[in-house]
Amino acid sequence: MIRSLRLLLIEDMEDHALLLVRELRGGFNVTFERVETLQELEAALDSHPWDAVIADFNLPGFNGLDALRIMRAKGLDLPFILISGVIGEESAVEAMKAGAHDFILKGKYSRLVPALERELREATIRHERRQAEEELVKYREHLETLVRERTTELEKAKEAAEAANRAKSEFLTNMSHEMRTPLTGVMGIIDLLLMDNPPDKQRPLLEMAYTSAGSLSRLIDDILDFSRLVSGKISFRLVPFNLRECICSAAEVLALEARRKGLRFDLEVDADLPEKVVADEGRLRQVFINLIGNAVKFTEKGEIHVAARRTPDPARSGHDLIQFAVRDTGIGISADSHEIIFEMFTQVKTAEALSSGCGLGLAISKRIIETMGGKIRVESKKGTGSTFTFTMMLDEASRIGCSPPISDPPVSGAGH
């Protein structure tokens, strides 16, 4: 197949031009225009698309290098072949540097067709490569735009999520406030009725109503507390405090309750525990009260054993953790509920967990312990009791200026 060739000839001698075209017609179906001056060249370049340019090196008004400059200025990358009768090596090199693709001696046209074919092929390749590069640039720009858009979207989504979170916290705060006021009415009126010496039949009912209202009140507190813990709104106050006193004071009230139920209550605090530790004492006490409170609540006979001891930290050799254990001989928890009990409402699926009435206490305790860098787990068998164990990295307060640890024996049998 003979391909068509739109050729621009820069040549002042018409017979030379015709000779050249005749030669080219051996390989191409040539249409051409011949120009002699810079003006003509510019006009021709502007008016039609061209496949190639062949230029005489020496023209009266300008030379091939000028032609190359003009083409480059117009952003044209066409196969450009110089023809010259007297081209020296220097001029040839200069011309090639300026962007000419080949040069051919005047009259030696046998090389013309294959040279042009090659140049056309290369021009096509150059063109395709440029297109690919342009596409790549476009694609990259598109990607950058996309990333920018996505980033903006994500930022918006993040802001929306934060706003929703704030709204949720506000809602919970307001809701718990709104609920507490009517609850004051309910509890107050029951209290008032109890103060008025109600008939014997009514007293226990009123007391039950009061207990229920009290549970509701604590639940409201827990919901608010849990939501604040989850949203990270609560900061832990890390201050040095006496660990032994904290454990004992938390256990004291609950030991009384255990005794009322006829349970044995043992508290064992190892003597080698640091006297003063740095943590959030209030939060730690909250965990103790929750765990010991549950033990008392779910145990009808037998004993409750609370222990605190030093144990090596498996993650940091040379460091110790403090391990707390609350053991009871209560109703126990079946194995499939061991994980569930630490989660919130939505995860409470089993009837057992539902009826346990744990509320949010364990979910809150787990959150507190984990925030303080500890872990909690439960070992339990249905019907034989449970042991809740948790560890904590309690930073030991500097012993400088501290008295040595109290060495009184573990409080034992407080329930008897």
Added chain:
Amino acid sequence: MSAVFINESESDHRPSEGAISLLVAEDDKIVRHLLSLIIPKKFPDTVVHLAENGRAGLDLFERHTPRIVLTDINMPVMNGIQMSRQIRALKPDAKIIVLTAYQGSEYTEQFDEIGVESYLAKPIVFEKLFIAIENCRR
């Protein structure tokens, strides 16, 4: 509109000469009523003035100069903080007890600045309320 309750439902307990006057500012009608019943029950020599907001509370305070003020925080027209601040300006030794439904509230800072006797969490545990009032009576 402010309701004034002067311990008349208990006809056998007319406030004596040395009666202690107490102001309750609380926008919840039932809680207000409840307090008007339960406080004289525990302290028969107490006269309770009831206000449904801080503005009404301030008016009653100016009229009766009660020794003890029991106030809610969130109330329409004038809240408990604004009322307490003005009461404190009128009577530097007024005893103020704050009823709060907010846990660990940011309001405590403002009340600490004003200076209050105690905070009571809602729902109110009456034993604690009685102790708080008792402390103010001393």
